Amino acid sequence: MTIQLGWKNIWRNPVRSIVVISAVVIGVWAAIFISALSNGLTSHYLSSQLDTYIGHAAISTQAFWDERTSEHIIPNEQLAPVIKALERDSLVKSLTPITIAEGMIASATYSSGVQIRGIDIASDTTCFNTHTFLTEGSYLGESYKNQIVLGEKLAKKLNVKLRSKVVLTFQQIDGSISSAAFRVGGIIKTPNSAMDQMRVIVKQTDLQQLLGNATAVHEWSIFLNDAKAVNTWIPTYKQDLQGDLAIESWLEKAPELAYIENSMDLYLYIFMGIIVLALVLGIVNTMLMAILERTRELGMLMAIGMPRMKVFNMIISETITLSCIGAPLGLFLAWSSLKLMGKHGLDLSAFADGLAAYGMSSVVYPDLKMEYLITISVLIFVASLLAALYPALKAIKLKPLEAIRLH
Amino acid sequence: MAIISVSNVEKIYNPDTIPVHALKQVNLEIQKGEFTAIVGPSGSGKTTLLNCIGGLDTVSSGTIHIKNIDLTNLTDKELIKFRLNHIGFVFQAYNLIPVLTALENVAFILQLQGKSTKEAHSLAKQMLDSVGLSERIHNRPAQLSGGQQQRVAVARALASQPDYVLADEPTANLDSESASKLLDIMERLNAEQGVTFLFSTHDERVIRRAKRVVTLRDGAISSDANQ
Numbered sequence: 001m002t003i004q005l006g007w008k009n010i011w012r013n014p015v016r017s018i019v020v021i022s023a024v025v026i027g028v029w030a031a032i033f034i035s036a037l038s039n040g041l042t043s044h045y046l047s048s049q050l051d052t053y054i055g056h057a058a059i060s061t062q063a064f065w066d067e068r069t070s071e072h073i074i075p076n077e078q079l080a081p082v083i084k085a086l087e088r089d090s091l092v093k094s095l096t097p098i099t100i101a102e103g104m105i106a107s108a109t110y111s112s113g114v115q116i117r118g119i120d121i122a123s124d125t126t127c128f129n130t131h132t133f134l135t136e137g138s139y140l141g142e143s144y145k146n147q148i149v150l151g152e153k154l155a156k157k158l159n160v161k162l163r164s165k166v167v168l169t170f171q172q173i174d175g176s177i178s179s180a181a182f183r184v185g186g187i188i189k190t191p192n193s194a195m196d197q198m199r200v201i202v203k204q205t206d207l208q209q210l211l212g213n214a215t216a217v218h219e220w221s222i223f224l225n226d227a228k229a230v231n232t233w234i235p236t237y238k239q240d241l242q243g244d245l246a247i248e249s250w251l252e253k254a255p256e257l258a259y260i261e262n263s264m265d266l267y268l269y270i271f272m273g274i275i276v277l278a279l280v281l282g283i284v285n286t287m288l289m290a291i292l293e294r295t296r297e298l299g300m301l302m303a304i305g306m307p308r309m310k311v312f313n314m315i316i317s318e319t320i321t322l323s324c325i326g327a328p329l330g331l332f333l334a335w336s337s338l339k340l341m342g343k344h345g346l347d348l349s350a351f352a353d354g355l356a357a358y359g360m361s362s363v364v365y366p367d368l369k370m371e372y373l374i375t376i377s378v379l380i381f382v383a384s385l386l387a388a389l390y391p392a393l394k395a396i397k398l399k400p401l402e403a404i405r406l407h
Numbered sequence: 408m409a410i411i412s413v414s415n416v417e418k419i420y421n422p423d424t425i426p427v428h429a430l431k432q433v434n435l436e437i438q439k440g441e442f443t444a445i446v447g448p449s450g451s452g453k454t455t456l457l458n459c460i461g462g463l464d465t466v467s468s469g470t471i472h473i474k475n476i477d478l479t480n481l482t483d484k485e486l487i488k489f490r491l492n493h494i495g496f497v498f499q500a501y502n503l504i505p506v507l508t509a510l511e512n513v514a515f516i517l518q519l520q521g522k523s524t525k526e527a528h529s530l531a532k533q534m535l536d537s538v539g540l541s542e543r544i545h546n547r548p549a550q551l552s553g554g555q556q557q558r559v560a561v562a563r564a565l566a567s568q569p570d571y572v573l574a575d576e577p578t579a580n581l582d583s584e585s586a587s588k589l590l591d592i593m594e595r596l597n598a599e600q601g602v603t604f605l606f607s608t609h610d611e612r613v614i615r616r617a618k619r620v621v622t623l624r625d626g627a628i629s630s631d632a633n634q
């Protein structure tokens with residue numbers, strides 16, 4: 001009976017009720033949509049960083065990681081059984097050996113420090129997706145020796161084109177400095193333009209020859225089927241590796257990425273908190289107004305014998321009804337707009353150049369975590385309960401006589 | 408035995424700041440079936456007395472017994488329950504719940520008393536019949552005239568089968584025709600069903616129709632006469 005009366009009371013001022021319902025709808029929608037979108041952004045960013053530059057895990061000598069000099073090559077015989085084990089591991093998707101030298105790249109007009117990465121094309125392309133960002137030429141597919149793939153920005157700075165000559169200078173494994181001429185075979189443009197200026201790609205065999213060691217490998221990059229599984233996967237290998245050999249997950253190699261994920265969670269919760277707070281204040285305010293308008297009537301109800309508990313329930317039910325209408329609507333709206341966006345993605349190409357500097361590509365797909373959906377639903381429900389409480393308490397504190405006497 | 412007995416009641420508003428002595432040594436007995444008007448100049452204490460008898464306000468001293476229950480001893484919660492089951496109220500204005508129809512307004516109090524919706528609605532219908540509103544039971548208050556609204560209020564006050572009905576200036580907002588119609592109905596219910604009415608009024612024509620007139624002056628009873 002009190003719920004029925006509450007329901008009727010809601011429609012005595014439809015505009016106000018619709019305002020409250022819309023506030024709930026917009027709050028729920030915004031909380032869900034924005035969390036899905038920023039989740040999409042982070043996981044998108046994360047996977048593009050891992051797929052293009054970092055990999056999921058890497059094995060190297062500790063000395064190489066500490067000093068980054070090419071003399072610290074991996075002892076191949078010692079690692080061989082581990083590589084065998086990795087190749088048999090069902091959690092591992094692919095792996096590739098990389099030969100690395102730090103050095104200089106120079107053209108007639110410009111020179112710059114770079115990391116020279118000698119890759120094994122066959123296995124590299126099953127691991128990294130760098131080759132998909134080729135804009136000109138081929139990805140080390142020419143027939144001549146000493147071909148090099150450069151980032152677009154770097155090529156521009158060096159003022160070189162396809163087939164131009166550049167000179168790489170680096171330290172050989174025995175410590176002596178060596179220089180070699182390379183010809184530009186391909187130009188790439190990866191999402192992270194900063195990274196494109198810091199590394200160049202050559203054939204592993206070419207680099208090994210120039211380093212003076214035909215089997216020199218500095219790092220094995222490993223890709224798993226699921227990047228997030230790395231923490232549970234890695235410990236056995238950590239134990240198995242002997243001597244100076246070490247394995248690191250992407251979380252260790254790029255702690256800033258793990259930090260982004262964690263801090264995004266925190267931001268999202270803060271963001272949701274703000275939305276919920278705004279919602280609560282809006283509901284409290286509106287319901288207080290509704291009660292103020294009805295002071296005399298509420299006084300009359302208590303005067304003729306309506307128990308305070310029932311008055312309390314009536315007000316609570318009014319508020320909860322409003323959020324119970326608004327919340328599913330908001331959920332539905334969020335679901336359909338996410339569905340729509342999931343199909344086409346959110347095209348950020350208008351900002352693509354700006355984003356590229358931060359290593360993002362331009363189409364983002366929202367990614368809704370179940371955890372957030374549940375949190376948001378529970379939060380909104382609890383919040384509307386809390387928002388109902390204050391006006392209801394206010395209402396039952398009314399003294400019937402004073403309420404009736406008001407003119 | 409009297410339904411209402413008021414003994415030595417004093418009411419002082421704001422005793423600590425600016426005290427107003429609103430009721431002074433009031434003694435009053437109302438028997439079952441009486442039709443009593445409380446009259447007196449503005450500020451003489453009519454509303455105050457009715458509020459005290461209605462359990463809406465507390466007395467400063469003295470006692471108010473309804474049958475053998477001392478109202479001055481009841482807690483706030485007990486008073487609400489007492490009002491629901493023993494007293495019918497008709498206020499000067501703002502009497503009905505605007506979102507409910509006439510029928511639902513009357514049924515509401517019966518549902519508060521714990522009756523089922525069905526039972527409440529059929530009783531409410533009977534009550535609205537007896538105040539001559541059987542045609543308007545599905546109208547909301549806003550669709551009824553002031554006089555009709557007060558008749559719905561009387562129907563509601565009676566529906567709960569109270570020991571007595573209190574009405575503070577029930578005709579003050581009505582034109583004389585509606586007022587006299589309301590009085591007709593109250594008189595008939597008093598005569599046919601023995602309902603006890605206690606009402607305050609300024610209106611000479613209403614006073615003339617009361618069977619007993621209690622006059623207040625400065626918070627004290629100055630005369631009490633049957634007519």
Ligand SMILES: Nc1ncnc2c1ncn2[C@@H]1O[C@H](COP(=O)(O)OP(=O)(O)OP(=O)(O)O)[C@@H](O)[C@H]1O
Pocket residue numbers: 420421427428429447448449450451452453454455456
């Ligand atoms: N809540 C209150 N606080 C202080 N004084 C009050 C209060 N209510 C009434 N009074 C005072 O008590 C006295 C009696 O008031 P009451 O309302 O009972 O008179 P009344 O006979 O009903 O008057 P009226 O015919 O104008 O309705 C008046 O002097 C009034 O000012």
Ligand SMILES: [Mg+2]
Pocket residue numbers: 453454455575
């Ligand atoms: Mg008065």
